[in-house]
Amino acid sequence: MTWPFALPFGGLLLSIALGPLLFAKFWHHHYGKIAAAWALVTLAALTWNAGLSTALAAFVHALLAEYLSFIVLLFALYTVAGGILVSGDIKGTPATNTAILALGTVIASIVGTTGAAMILVRPLIRANLSRPHNVHVLIFFIILAANVGGALSPLGDPPLFVGFLRGVDFFWTTQHIWLQTAIVAGLLLVVFAGIDGWRFRAEPASKGPGTKEPVRVRGLINVGLIAAIVANTLVSATWKPGIAFDVVGTHVELQNLVRDAILVVIAGFSLWLTPDEHRAANGFNWEPIREVAKLFAAIFIAIVPVIAMLNAGHDGSFGWLLNAVTTPSGAPREVAYFWFTGLMSAFLDNAPTYLLFFELAGGDPKVLMSELSGTLAAISMGAVYMGALTYIGNAPNFMVAAIANERGIRMPSFFGYMLWAGVVLIPLFVLLTLLPIHPLLSPH
Template sequence: MGWPFALPFAGLLLSIALGPLLFPKFWHHHYGKVAALWSLLTFAALTSSAGPTPAFEGFIHALLGEYFSFIVLLFALYTVTGGILVTGDIRGTPATNAGILALGTMIASIVGTTGAAMILVRPLIRANLTRRHNVHVLVFFIILAGNVGGALSPLGDPPLFVGFLRGVDFFWTTRHIWPQTAIVAGLLLAIFVVLDWWLSRAEPGMGDKTRREPVRIRGLVNLVLIGAVVANTLFSANWHPGVAFDVFGTHLELQNLVRDALLVVIAMLSLWLTPDEHREANGFNWEPIREVAKLFAAIFTAIVPVVAMLHAGRSGGFAWLLDAVTTPSGAPREVAYFWFTGLMSAFLDNAPTYLLFFELAGGNASTLMQELSGTLAAISMGAVYMGALTYIGNAPNFMVEAIARERGIRMPSFFGYMLWAAAVLIPLFLLLTFLPISPRLGAG
C-alpha cells in the first residue's frame, strides 16, 4: 500500500484538530458521525485494495484485539476515580498546584496515568476555577500526571505494558530510566512553579489567610477498587491458561477476556457502592469518556493501513524509517529511536508505536534489556514522554481536556496545546538527547 491509504487517518487527525476550532457547535453535536465517516473511508479503501474479507478481519482485529481492552480499562478507571470526592477548600496557590502535580506524577506509575489524572483532575480544576490564569495548570498536569509520571512501570503507561507482555522485566524501566524521568519531571515542576508564581501575582485573593474547611477524601471504597484494577491487570499478565477463541482471525485469549469482564464488574461495583452525591459534587458525567470512546474507535480503525505499512518494513511505504533508525552496519541509532518513537507516539497510538519499534530493534526482550539497553530505554522514553505533545498522544490527555472544558476552563485548541507542549518539552528532550545519562542514548 502507498501513502494514499494513510489519507483517512490524516483526515481524522485534522478533523479532531480543526473541528472544535472552526465549527465548535457542529463538532460538539456530530463528532461521532465525522469519526465514523473516516473509519468507513478507511474500510472502503482496504476493501478496494485487498477485498472485503481481509478488510473486515483487519477491522475486527483493531476493535476486538486492541481497542476493546483499551476502552474498557479507561472506562473502569474513569468510573472508579469519578467516585472519589475531595472536599474542603483548596486554593489554587502555586504551592498547592505544585503539590497536586507532584503527587500525580508520583502515583502515575502505580495507578496508571489515566488513574492519576482522573483522581486529581477534578480537585485541581475546582481549586483553580476562579483564577484568571488557569490553562497552564491543566497543560502541565496533562504533561506530568498524564504522561511523564507513568514511565517507571508497566502499570503506568500502555506502551510499557506491551513491553512487559513481550518479556521485559517488570522493574526494568524503574531501574534504567528513573534518572531521566526524575530530571524531566523535576525540571517541568520547576518551570511550572516559576510560571504559576509569576501569573498568580495578579490574581485576587492569593494572600487571603481566612480559615477554610479542611480537606477530606470521601468515597474511599474506590481506592480499594483502584487496587483491584491494578491487581486484576497484574494477574492477567501472569496467568496463561492457554485458551483462546478465534473471531474472524483475531485470537482472543481467555486471560484478557476475564480481565476485561472483571474491569466492567469493578466499574459497576463503584457505581453501586458510591453515593450518587459524590459524583454529582464532582460534576461527573459520561460525556468525556463517550467522546474518548468514539474518537479513539475511529483512530484504532483508521490507523490500520498505517500500521500495516509500518510493519511491511523495507517493502512498505515507510521503508525510509528502518533506514533512519539503523546504521549501514546494522547497529541501532538510539537517538533516532527516541525521536521517531516519540514523534509517532504523539500522533499514533503509543502502544502499537512502541511495539513497532520494539520489533524493528529485533524484538528479543533479553537482548534489548542487556546489549541493546540504550535502544530499549530510547523506545520507552520516546513512547511515554512524547505522548504529551498532542491531545491524542495518550488517552488521559483527551480526557483531562474534555473534563476541563466541561467545567468551563478555556483549554487550548489542538494546535494551541501542541504549541504549549512543544515549547515546554522539546528543549528538555534535546537535553536528554545530548546528556549521556542513558547507557547509550547520548552516543546515538
C-alpha cells in the same frame, strides 16, 4: 499499501484538531458522526484494496484485539476515580498546584497515567476554577501526571505494559530510566512553579483567606477498587490458560475477556457503592468518556493502513525509517530511536508504536535488556514522554481536556496545545539527548 491509504487517518486528525476551532457547535453535536465517516472511508479503501473479507478481519482485529481492552480499562478508571471526592477548601496556590502535580507524577507509575489523571483532575480543577489564569495548570498536569510520570513501570503507561507482555522485566524501566525521568519531571515542576507563581501574583482576587473547611477524602471504597483494577491487570498478564477464541481471524484470549469482564464489574461496584452526591459534587457526567470512546474507536480503525505500512518494513512506505534508526553496519542509533518513537507516538497510538520499534530493534527482550539496553530505554522514554505532545498521544490527555472543558476551563485547541507542549517539552528532550548520562549518550 501506499501513502494515500493513510489520508483518512490524516483527515480524522485534522477534524479533531480543527473541528472544535472552526465550527465548535456543529462539532460538539456531530463529532461521533464525523469520526465514523472517516472510519468508514478507511474500511471502504481497505475493501477496494484487499477485498471485503480482509477489511472485515482488520475491522474486527482493531476493535476486539486493541480497542476493546483499551476503552474498558479507561471506562473502569474513569468511573471509579469519579467516585473519589476530595472536599474542603483547596486553594489553587502555586505551592498547592505544584504539590498536586508532583503527587500525580509519583503515583502515575503505580495506578497508571489514566488512574492518576482521573483521581486528581477534579480536585485540581476545583482548586483553580476561580482563577482567571488556570489553563497552564491543566496543561502541565497532562504532561506530568498523564504522561511523564508513567515511565517507571508497566502499570504506568500502555507501551511499557506491551513491553512487559513481550518479556521485559517488570522493574526494568524503574532501574534504567529513573534518573532521566527524575530530571525531566523535576525540571518540569520547577518551570511550572515559576509560571504559576508569576500568574498567581498577577491575580490579587485569588489571594483570599486561608482554608476554612478541612480537606476530606470521601468515597474511599473507590481507592480499594483502583487497587483491584491494578491487581486485575497484573494477574491477567501472568495467567495464561492457553484458551483462545477465533473471531474472523482474531485470536481473543480467555484471560483478556476475563480481565475486561472484571473491570466492568468493578465499575459497576463503584456505581453501586458510591453515594450519588459524591459524583454530583465532582461534576461527574459521562460526556468525556463518551467522546473519548467515539473518537478513539475511529482512530483505531483509521490507523490500520498506517500500521500496515509500518509493519511492512523495508518493503513498505516507511522503509526509510529502518535506515534512519540503524547505521550502515546494522547497529542501532539510540537517539534516532528516541526521537522517531516519540514523535510517532505523539500522533499514533503509543502502544503499537512502541511495539513497532521494539521489533525493529530485534524484538528479543533478553538482548534489549542487556547489550541493547540503551536502545530499549530510548524506545521506552520516547513512547512515554512524547505522548504528551498532542491530545491524542495518550488517552488521558484527551480525557483531562474534555473534563476541563466540561467544567468551564477553556482548554487550548489541538494545535494550541501542541504549541504549548512543544515549547515546554522539546528543549527538555534536546537536553536529555545531549546529557552525558546513559542511555542516550551513544556514538551511534
